[in-house]
Amino acid sequence: MKHIPNRSISLLIVRLSLFVLWLAGIQVFLAACQEDQKKTSLERGNVLFYDQFDSLGETRWNISQQSFDSGTGATGTDFTNLLTSHVVEDNDACFTASNTDVSSIPSQLRMSVASQTLNCPDTDNVYQFSGGELRSAANFIFGRFSTKLQTSLKAGAMTSFYLYANELEIGIHFPGNDPTIVALSYRNGTVEEITPLNPNDHSQISNFNAGNRFHTYSILWQKDLIQWSIDGHAVLGIKNNVPENSMNLILSTWVNGDSSQAGIADSNLSAFTDFAFVKVESFP
Helix, strand or coil, X not given: CCCXXXXXXXXXXXXXXXXXXXXXXXXXXHHHHHHHHHHHHHHHCEEEEEECCCCCCCCCEECCCCCXXXXXXXXXXXXXXXXXXXXXXXXXXXXXXXXXXXXXXXXXXXXXXXXXXXXXXCCCCEEEEEEEEEEEEEEECCEEEEXXXXXXXXXXXXXXXXXXXXXXXXXXXXXXCCCCCEEEEEEECCCEEEEEECHHHCCCCCCCCCCCCCEEEEEEEECCEEEEEECCEEEEEECCCCCCCCEEEEEEEEEECCHHHHCCCCCCCEEEEEEEEEEEEECC
């Protein structure tokens, strides 16, 4: 039998060790890639649509003929007529198409509220303010819903970005009398939970003011989690009583009839909110 020098055996052991280390490194690299891919999927999702409001696409958005009367819930839904006005619960404004504009500012949606006496076609009431609202033509169940907006700074005016169906809601609301506060809401049944929150209390957010500049707001809605984020920072999450049925996405500017929520609207009220984009993402 041919004798193998000890030096050759040692060299073989070293090479085998290096090969094992290389294989281990490859496994670590592949695991990291998989984790990054999962993280990227969660960060980006699969984009269903991304609207920068170059125009008001009727395939995505409509002003509905839906009415709410005294909190009893929806009385009907029809997304066929963009010119129909309507009202919502606790809202002192009549929504009209003329308060929703994409032509005054390029690649932005401007929604306004104004002092204006109106008799909404689907009610018997006369309203002293007009407002604007867009409601998605599609229903969504789970995903991430994001917008970049700058709110009005007028008392009484309210801006809302939310998902809604009968007795279901997940939303972000902005009172015009205090732009340092956001109200985070969710409902799964007859009881609505509203959490007023000052983003400046968050360690990674400073000098927050919803009316001074644009901020990005996101709602992550999963089967066992709702998470609200501002400028990429999670500010609140809940895991109980999460809605599991599909909802419409709604953007609106309105006048809150409860003065404790947004202040008292001036009789000469004129205010607007600008939306830079809306993005809807689904997750595998």
